[in-house]
Amino acid sequence: MxxxxxxxxxxxxxxxxxxxxxxxxxxxxxxxxxxxxxxxxxxASLIKDLPDGTFLMSEDAEETVTYSRIDPQIQEKVLSDYPEAVGLSIQMGFLKDNEEKQQSVAFVASTGASYFEEPAQGEVFLDESLAEDQSVGEELLHEQSDMNFTAAGFVKQTTYSHSPVAFISLEDYEKMFRAEEMQLLFVPGEETVQAAGLQSFSKANFLDLIPSYxxxxxxxxxxxxxxxxxxxxxxxxxxxxxxxxxxxxxxxxxxxxxxxxxxxxxxxxxxxxxxxxxxxxxxxxxxxxxxxxxxxxxxxxxxxxxxxxxxxxxxxxxxxxxxxxxxxxxxxxxxxxxxxxx
Amino acid sequence: MQIKDIRKSFRSGETVEEVLKGVDITLHEGEVTALVGTSGSGKSTLLTIAAGLQSSSDGSVLFEGKDLTLMNQEEIRQIRASAFGFVFQSAHLVPFLTVEEQLSLMLDVAHSALSKKERKAATAQMIEQVGLTHRKNAYPASLSGGEKQRVAIARALVHQPKILFADEPTAALDSKRSHDIMKQIQTLTKQMGIAVLLVTHDEEMLQYADRVVEMRDGVVV
Structure with missing residues (x-):
């Protein structure tokens, strides 16, 4: 030495x-x-910040989230077998503010769990990156569906596919996108969950399905x-x-x-x-x-x-x-x- | 140390050259044995075999009843570290250690049983004996050739070895410095009862030897 x-x-x-x-x-x-x-x-902080778990999407979606539609009966069975599980849908879209400024967002709706924000109908929780241009109580318009939302609050860094997340209620999501089925099921826990007609992904594997990730x-x-x-x-x-x-x-x-x-x-x-x-x-x-x-x-x-x-x-x-x-x-x-x- | 019937051959392609053809020498405590001979007579090869720095083709080197030629590398290393001292034509000092540190390194290597205080005292005494107290904090780069060689002698003797192997220790020095170095080797090894095997081609240096062994073509004559 x-x-x-x-x-x-x-x-x-x-x-x-x-x-x-x-x-x-x-x-x-x-x-x-x-x-x-x-x-x-x-x-993808929306996904990354979740605990380890299994993501399930329909087999015929060929690993593309937007094509996935989960059969309501299968969804009900999974949600009853795993009380911590949650149904989840994600759609890319735009919100326009009072100043006609358009913002690209990822609309996220869930069947309700502690992992995601659950706003009331007509309300939206936005990622904090939008707090610079929007404020709580501000009216936002989704032009395609002609639906108005009130900004109810902001959430800490929550993004998907490089877009800020906008949490909306399940009812609003169904109206906006005319889709009653959820795209994904998320079951927290280390055990890999399998269900008939659904394809399972670990968190890491699911992240790889996000375009560009x-x-x-x-x-x-x-x-x-x-x-x-x-x-x-x-x-x-x-x-x-x-x-x-x-x-x-x-x-x-x-x-x-x-x-x-x-x-x-x-x-x-x-x-x-x-x-x-x-x-x-x-x-x-x-x-x-x-x-x-x-x-x-x-x-x-x-x-x-x-x-x-x-x-x-x-x-x-x-x-x-x-x-x-x-x-x-x-x-x-x-x-x-x-x-x-x- | 008893060197018995040492033989050494080198193979060069198809030919085998026998450098040592059965050499017997005994080294005694406190005695300086000088090996002389023409270039290629095998004297340096004999010294390095006796010092465990290379193996022989045949024969034995008995040291304290044990045959060095039958030992493994680690056993030979332990003997080299604790019981042998070396002085070569070049001082071979560690460039980033001071004079004092060169000697304490040797004590570390020899696993000296001395306490820290005793080590310091032994180091200081040895430096004093070679007349370099005023240079104890100097690095090799700032020492003259003669000073470097004196440090090499101090390093070779500080752990009180049983045998000092000196291969042309004065070859790079002028006449006055050569005599100084040889006087120091002679005095210190006599004081400490160390056997010396000295290889030299300088006849003037033989006056410091107790015994002169002449070698020619791989044999003692």
Missing amino acids: KLAWKEMTRNKTKFVILGSIIFLVSFLTFMISGLANGLSQDN SAEQLSLNMIVWFLVVISGLLFAIFFYMMNVQKIKLYGILKGIGVKTSTLFRMMWMQMMAIALVSLALSALLSQGFTMIAPANLPFSLPVETTLLLSVVFLAVGFVGATLSGIQIKKVEPLQAIQQGEV
């Missing part, structure tokens, strides 16, 4: 350079992860993991180059009796010290950014995600450094001694 620390303090520039690179890469990773997560929340997340997550791999490679390359420079020194140390495992521990300690300081700094800055990020910027970086990514960074860095350390194992003391000055 002492050796590792001594080398770091004596060669500050070298280690600060590596630390800065790791800091930049990890900071970028945290920020992109925050954006990926933010976009995912922006895209999986494509958007896939590309952003690819960038995140690509950066994680790059940081591992950076560690591997940096320690490889350092080890090449120190190959004679390792030989001499082995010659005087230093254990190979001690040399590996020295390298691991240096890797951990650089990574921990860099990660702590980038985690702190990215968490700080969540506090000052503009409200309309889709950015969400939970502490758990930061910790998970940090652990992955450490693991990848450890593997990278260890792979580069194979040279330490190979070095022969005699060869180093015969090669002259360190």
Whole structure:
């Protein structure tokens, strides 16, 4: 340990350079992860914020929510078998305010449960993002059905397919869209629920059915993991180059009796010290950014995600450094001694 | 240490070259044994085999009743760390450690039973014995060639080894510094009762040896 620390303090520039690179890469990773997560929340917080559970839709809908129609008898059976279950319908549409300003929304109606807002007939609960232009008590018009709604309140970030959610009553939904059947059933719980004529989806699988969700997340997550791999490679390359420079020194140390495992521990300690300081700094800055990020910027970086990514960074860095350390194992003391000055 | 009938061959393609052809030498406590001979006579190869830095093709190296040639790498490493000291043509100091730290590293490696306070005292005493007290906080980059070699000697002896292996320790130094270094090796090893196996091609240095063994074409003559 002492050796590792001594080398770091004596060669500050070298280690600060590596630390800065790791800091930049990890900071970028945290920020992109925050954006990926933010976009995912922006895209589908209506679904994401639900507890784990099973979504059921009609088999003939071919995994498209808008085509799904659940047979009322099957719905009744599922709702009676699972008291926590809820019927749910989602339709994209527009609401127009007094100033003739049109707003795209996702109309959501449910059979009633604690998971969704349940407004009275003629009322609507809107996502908080609409609070800038609308206010409680304001009249809103759904032109296609010629129905008027009164804004009864706002709900904390609730979106679907990048649109703010507008919760309406089941009666209003049936009138607006002339549909008596629900599109979906949601059964909370870890157990996978099956029902005749219905297709089951876990929460994660259902999210992938939302248009653009999986494509958007896939590309952003690819960038995140690509950066994680790059940081591992950076560690591997940096320690490889350092080890090449120190190959004679390792030989001499082995010659005087230093254990190979001690040399590996020295390298691991240096890797951990650089990574921990860099990660702590980038985690702190990215968490700080969540506090000052503009409200309309889709950015969400939970502490758990930061910790998970940090652990992955450490693991990848450890593997990278260890792979580069194979040279330490190979070095022969005699060869180093015969090669002259360190 | 008893070196018995040591043989060493190197294979180069189809040909086998025998560098050592059965060498017997015994090293005694407090005695400086100098190995001399022309280049290629096998003296350095013999030293590295005796020090456990490379294996022999045949023969045995008995140290405290145990045969080094039959030991595994870890057992040899333990002996190198605790009972052997090394001084080479180059000082081979750790560039990021001060003079004092070079010596305490050696005590750590040798798993010295000394307490922290005793280690500090032993380190200070050894630095004083090689006349470098005023340079104890210096890094190798700021030391002269002679100073570096004196640090190497102090590092090789601080853990009080049983045998010091010195391979051309003065080859890179001028005449005055060479005599200084050899005097120090002689004085310190006599004081501490350490056996020395010295390889040198410099005849002037033989005055510091108790015994001179000449080698030619892989055998003692």
